[in-house]
Amino acid sequence: MIKLFQFKLCPFSRRVRFTLEEYNMRFVMIDEIIWNKRKEFLAVNPGGSLPVLIDEDDNVIINNYAIIEYIEEKHSHTTSGSSLISGDLISKAEIRRLVDWYDNKFYHEVSKIILRELIDKYYMKDRIDDKSPNMESVRIAQENSIYHFEYLSYLISSRSWIAGDFISQADIAAASHISCLDYLNKIDWDKWLEIKNWYARIKSQPAFSSILGDHIAGFQPPNHYSNPDF
Amino acid sequence: MIKLFQFKLCPFSRRVRFTLEEYNMRFVMIDEIIWNKRKEFLAVNPGGSLPVLIDEDDNVIINNYAIIEYIEEKHSHTTSGSSLISGDLISKAEIRRLVDWYDNKFYHEVSKIILRELIDKYYMKDRIDDKSPNMESVRIAQENSIYHFEYLSYLISSRSWIAGDFISQADIAAASHISCLDYLNKIDWDKWLEIKNWYARIKSQPAFSSILGDHIAGFQPPNHYSNPDF
Numbered sequence: 377m378i379k380l381f382q383f384k385l386c387p388f389s390r391r392v393r394f395t396l397e398e399y400n401m402r403f404v405m406i407d408e409i410i411w412n413k414r415k416e417f418l419a420v421n422p423g424g425s426l427p428v429l430i431d432e433d434d435n436v437i438i439n440n441y442a443i444i445e446y447i448e449e450k451h452s453h454t455t456s457g458s459s460l461i462s463g464d465l466i467s468k469a470e471i472r473r474l475v476d477w478y479d480n481k482f483y484h485e486v487s488k489i490i491l492r493e494l495i496d497k498y499y500m501k502d503r504i505d506d507k508s509p510n511m512e513s514v515r516i517a518q519e520n521s522i523y524h525f526e527y528l529s530y531l532i533s534s535r536s537w538i539a540g541d542f543i544s545q546a547d548i549a550a551a552s553h554i555s556c557l558d559y560l561n562k563i564d565w566d567k568w569l570e571i572k573n574w575y576a577r578i579k580s581q582p583a584f585s586s587i588l589g590d591h592i593a594g595f596q597p598p599n600h601y602s603n604p605d606f
Numbered sequence: 607m608i609k610l611f612q613f614k615l616c617p618f619s620r621r622v623r624f625t626l627e628e629y630n631m632r633f634v635m636i637d638e639i640i641w642n643k644r645k646e647f648l649a650v651n652p653g654g655s656l657p658v659l660i661d662e663d664d665n666v667i668i669n670n671y672a673i674i675e676y677i678e679e680k681h682s683h684t685t686s687g688s689s690l691i692s693g694d695l696i697s698k699a700e701i702r703r704l705v706d707w708y709d710n711k712f713y714h715e716v717s718k719i720i721l722r723e724l725i726d727k728y729y730m731k732d733r734i735d736d737k738s739p740n741m742e743s744v745r746i747a748q749e750n751s752i753y754h755f756e757y758l759s760y761l762i763s764s765r766s767w768i769a770g771d772f773i774s775q776a777d778i779a780a781a782s783h784i785s786c787l788d789y790l791n792k793i794d795w796d797k798w799l800e801i802k803n804w805y806a807r808i809k810s811q812p813a814f815s816s817i818l819g820d821h822i823a824g825f826q827p828p829n830h831y832s833n834p835d836f
Contacts, residue, residue: 423707435696441671442702446695465676466665472672477653480710 378403381417381428383410384590385495385559387487388440388479389427390552391545395444395460397583399451403429411499440479444545460545471539474531474546478553482524487553489517494560498594518562529570537574543581551578555587561598565606572606579604608633611647611658613640614820615725615789617717618670618709619657620782621775625674625690627813629681633659641729670709674775690775701769704761704776708783712754717783719747724790728824748792759800767804773811781808785817791828795836802836809834 378396380403382389396403408417410424421428421438429437429446437443448461461471493509501507528550531538539546554575557563565572578584588602600606608626610633612619626633638647640654651658651668659667659676667673678691691701723739731737758780761768769776784805787793795802808814818832830836 423711431696435699437696437699438703439706441706442699445675445702446699449695449698465679466661466667468679469665469667469672469676472675473668476669476671481653 378432379406379430380404381406381408381420381426381430383408383426384592385491385556385595386426387483387491387549387552387556390555390587391440391548392427392429392443392447393587394548394552394581394583395447395545397586398460398581399447401447401451409499411496411503448545458542460543460548462542462544463540467540471544471546474539475549478546478549482550482553485520486517486524487556489513489520490557490560490562495595514562521557525568525571528574529568532574533570543578547574547578551575551584559590559592559597559601560595561601565600576604576606608662609636609660610634611636611638611650611656611660613638613656614822615721615786615825616656617713617721617779617782617786620785620817621670621778622657622659622673622677623817624778624782624811624813625677625775627816628690628811629677631677631681639729641726641733674705678775688772690773690778692772692774693770697770701774701776704769705779708776708779712780712783715750716747716754717786719743719750720787720790720792725825744792751787755798755801758804759798762804763800773808777804777808781805781814789820789822789827789831790825791831795830806834806836 378401380389380392380396382393382405384390384407393405408414408426408428410417410426413424417428418424420430420436423438425439427440427443429443431437437446448459452459461468463471493511493514497504497507497509528538535541537543537547538550554563554571558575579588588604591597608631610619610622610626612623612635614637623635638644638656638658640647640656643654647658648654650660650666653668655669657670657673659673661667667676678689682689691698693701723741723744727734727737727739758768765771767773767777768780784793784801788805809818818834821827
């Protein structure tokens with residue numbers, strides 16, 4: 377069976393989890409606390425990053441871009457079902473443009489900063505001097521999120537889903553980052569009603585339900601986190 | 607004809623240029639100085655990032671990931687020729703893992719820092735107060751490059767090319783970043799002989815020749831930059 381090394385509040389791991397669930401690929405998850413630098417994990421991925429997938433033939437596939445394209449192509453060979461990167465060349469390019477937007481731009485400007493201050497520092501607390509979150513950095517990241525949320529509101533007010541008429545990897549990439557922030561209660565949903573409606577539709581996807589059931593010791597999500605209707 | 611908005615010392619633009627040349631797709635280049643925030647360019651890509659490709663039907667395709675996958679799939683439909691993402695699913699995953707390594711990890715730890723200090727600040731000099739490069743940042747980036755070069759030496763001492771037996775997008779991604787640093791004379795080639803041999807093979811690729819012919823006003827490359835044999 378497929379093995380997935382992942383961390384529950386890693387947006388990149390979340391996208392792989394959703395995709396495997398969506399395509400009904402059976403897999404087991406290994407919760408990897410990368411800050412512990414576990415020897416057995418570093419033997420699999422010396423770079424120490426997540427996610428890492430080990431397929432049925434024990435091939436190791438490392439990082440989001442490689443894993444997602446691998447799953448997408450594998451799925452396209454084995455079924456005539458729907459794809460999360462579908463349509464003509466131009467539609468696929470638009471999906472990948474927006475995946476890149478969330479996994480690079482949104483990540484570096486928003487989610488990476490908030491996760492670093494609240495999560496990375498918590499797990500590294502025995503090994504670093506300055507272990508308290510820098511709330512000024514968190515504030516700046518939340519300020520950076522405003523234009524991202526304006527852009528997202530714009531996209532989903534003109535389209536059914538982020539990249540077009542169908543749910544795609546672009547939606548899952550955005551939702552993977554946003555759901556991590558929501559777990560940490562860093563989204564003011566009353567301000568972003570279009571996004572709230574879109575995210576409610578994501579939350580009601582069966583493949584998203586395991587993510588809504590996540591619980592990380594030391595971090596209590598807000599009550600609405602797991603509620604598909606908020 | 608295809609139009610490519612690019613900047614000569616943008617590693618991401620370089621990889622698209624190489625790929626278009628390699629697949630004999632005719633294109634014209636528009637040198638875009640993104641720091642000038644040219645209105646006509648922002649009308650094409652409001653995000654202001656490079657590269658941007660406009661295809662024969664005036665479709666706009668934005669950023670590396672979307673553009674490269676678009677070109678690769680388009681090329682696969684029109685010819686039985688070789689591909690830069692070839693082989694079975696696992697070989698392709700290894701190519702994409704290493705593309706991600708260079709375009710994310712190497713970029714953020716090395717090339718982005720050096721390009722920001724030497725190039726971005728030069729072009730923004732009329733608009734920022736602190737316009738002189740922070741040479742301590744450049745030194746740290748060069749220090750970061752050591753383990754990357756050790757890893758690259760390891761890869762190409764055990765394989766013909768970075769990701770396996772054939773030249774691939776992984777080689778072009780690595781060479782795109784390294785050639786920008788080489789243009790700025792920031793690589794001590796005497797220390798990295800395996801990499802020098804691999805890079806000489808890259809330099810002798812016909813599709814790389816236009817990159818070796820680049821010249822950016824205000825920045826004189828070292829003599830060896832354009833010489834395929836160093």
